Amino acid sequence: MTHRDHPLVRTAQALADGLLAPHAARVDEEGVPVSHLDAIRASGLLGVSAPVEYGGAGAPDGVAREVAEILAGACCSTWFVQTQHHTPVRMLARSELPVRERLLGPLATGELLSGVAYAHVRAFPRVPVRVTRAGDGWRFDGTVPWCTGWGLNDLLLLAGVSDFGEVVFAFTEAREQPGLSPSAPMRLAALSAARTVSLSLDGLWLPDTSVVRRTPRATFAPADLARAxxxxxxxxxxxxxxxxxxxxxxxxxxxxxxxxxxxxxxxxxxxxxxxxxxxxxxxxxxxxxxxxxxxxxxxxxxxxxxxxxxxxxxxxxxxxxxxxxxxxxxxxxxxxxxxxxxxxxxxxx
Structure with a gap:
């Protein structure tokens, strides 16, 4: 069986032909609707790369790439919102911290949808988001310049850099809360429909149980640059x-x-x-x-x-x-x- 014959690839093509492409012009003007994400949740595509034992498909990377091509070609805004989800899934699958057991299953099955907010880590030596140890958790302060899928995601994978050069990744609910305030949705030349905002962090506290990864920036940066x-x-x-x-x-x-x-x-x-x-x-x-x-x-x-x-x-x-x-x-x-x-x-x- 080739990648294009995989059931999830056929599912993606059916979604593209029957839902995403026919409504792409409306989505471009009005924004990605919850109903599009609900269809993707129900399709199993959010678990394409997730371990089978957690409810995912455990499909080869080639299948995930084929699915991404199909979705992006049909409606790039919808693709961009859902593509954020796959990084937290992959990171949880590699993690040995307690948050894996709490979140990997719901993310793999599409019960929960996660966005990301960590591209700013690449700005080093600038540190747009700084993390400091605070009791049995971490305090996040600064500005996340870009956060896509606001109002659509359930969770957010957030990252910041400590004074000791450690990158801390942790999950939080994707909603306004003490220490976290979103901007108004950005008007962009392209993909405004993906509901992108910036986030102001002022003492957002996340417990150790929300942390999925802690790694020296000197270790994270080369691998991240190679992926990019x-x-x-x-x-x-x-x-x-x-x-x-x-x-x-x-x-x-x-x-x-x-x-x-x-x-x-x-x-x-x-x-x-x-x-x-x-x-x-x-x-x-x-x-x-x-x-x-x-x-x-x-x-x-x-x-x-x-x-x-x-x-x-x-x-x-x-x-x-x-x-x-x-x-x-x-x-x-x-x-x-x-x-x-x-x-x-x-x-x-």
Whole structure:
């Protein structure tokens, strides 16, 4: 059985065709509805990578990537909200702390939906969120610049850095509470529908029983940077959707040429992602990621050109994919990926 034959991949395709894509224009204007997340919860997709013994599917990474491509191509905003959930699941699956037994099952089955708030840890030596020991728990102070899925998530995986250079990850309820205040929803050029806010933390206290991981930043950073060097499946998913529109607009030969490039890049990116040494070949991963961005930009632009003036309608999927492409260019951006990407852009002929 290939990854595309896996039951969860077929489930994702059915959701994409029957729910996400038909309503993507409305979602783009009005926001991701609870009903979309309820459908994803019920589908089993939130547990695609979770251990079977906790109610998950325990599917190979290739299946998870295929699911992500399908969801992102159908409705990138909905994909972005639900994709946050998979990081807490994976972190809990590797944890040996008590919170694993309390939360991994509900997250694996979709009973609970989790967001994340830790990208700011990459800003070091700036420390936007600082943690300090406080009794039998931790105090969080500072500002989380980005938190997606506010009002949709049940939980939030939050991180901060201590004065001793330790990164502390802990769960909290995704709601306003003493020590945690959200901003108004941000109006963004793309994916405003994903309900992104910033969070003000002023003495938010979380007990030790909420902590899922404590690790020296010197250990966390290299692994995190290597992960961020991989190409997001969403890049390929949005590219695929744009090429389908290009072909449907009467340009099958142009689409065919770009499909060949997509297949080659996808194979290279996923081969590197599955390398047994996760922190190996970072320059090669970044190079492929940059090439994938170039193809994404080419595919979405080609679809715009082929569809002409109608692509400027907010109801047209072409401009929505082009705006999603802008977002994907900066999602999970690191200094290394930014440098590599800018170098490639300035060397383009």
């Amino acid at each position: 060097a991989n190409t997001s499946p969403a890049v390929f998913g949005v590219t695929r959707a744009a090429l389908n529109l290009l072909a449907d607009a009467g340009e099958p030969e142009s689409a065919r040429v770009l499909w060949e490039r997509l297949d080659a890049l996808r194979t290279s990116a996923y081969t590197l992602a599955e390398h047994p040494a996760p922190e190996a070949h970072v320059p090669e991963r970044l190079a492929v990621k940059t090439q994938a961005f170039t193809l994404l930009r080419t595919a979405t632009t080609a679809a715009l050109v082929a569809r002409g003036g109608r692509s400027m309608s907010l109801q047209d999927p072409t401009q929505r994919l082009a705006r999603a492409a802008l977002f994907l260019h900066i999602q999970a951006q690191t200094p290394a990926s930014r440098t590599t990407h800018l170098k490639a852009l300035t060397e383009e002929q």
